[in-house]
Amino acid sequence: MTPAPAELICSAKACRRQAESAVIWRNPTLHTADRRKVWLACADHRDHLRDFVQLRGFxxxxxxxxxxxxADG
Structure with a gap:
């Protein structure tokens, strides 16, 4: 069962705020095509986490x- 949104905490280092977004990514050299990695993000960290994986093409x-x-784990 997927946790309720209120139970989801931002993945940014030292952040304990409630997550509002999920940054879905995959490193194609390490993960199979069906694998979806998830970083949770509060409003303040969404763009930073998105940009971090986007810069790497993930x-x-x-x-x-x-x-x-x-399916998102």
Whole structure:
């Protein structure tokens, strides 16, 4: 079962704020095509986390945490 959005905490270092977004990414040299890694992000860290994986070519999408499914781990 996917946790309720209120239980999801931002993945940024030392941040304990509630996550609003999910940065979905994959490193193609390490992960299979069906693997979806998730970093949770509060409003303050969403752009930073997105830009970090996008710069490396790993970004798949950014979605609201309410849109996460079991497939997203």
């Amino acid at each position: 970004l798949l999408e950014v979605i609201a945490v309410e849109e996460l499914t079991e």
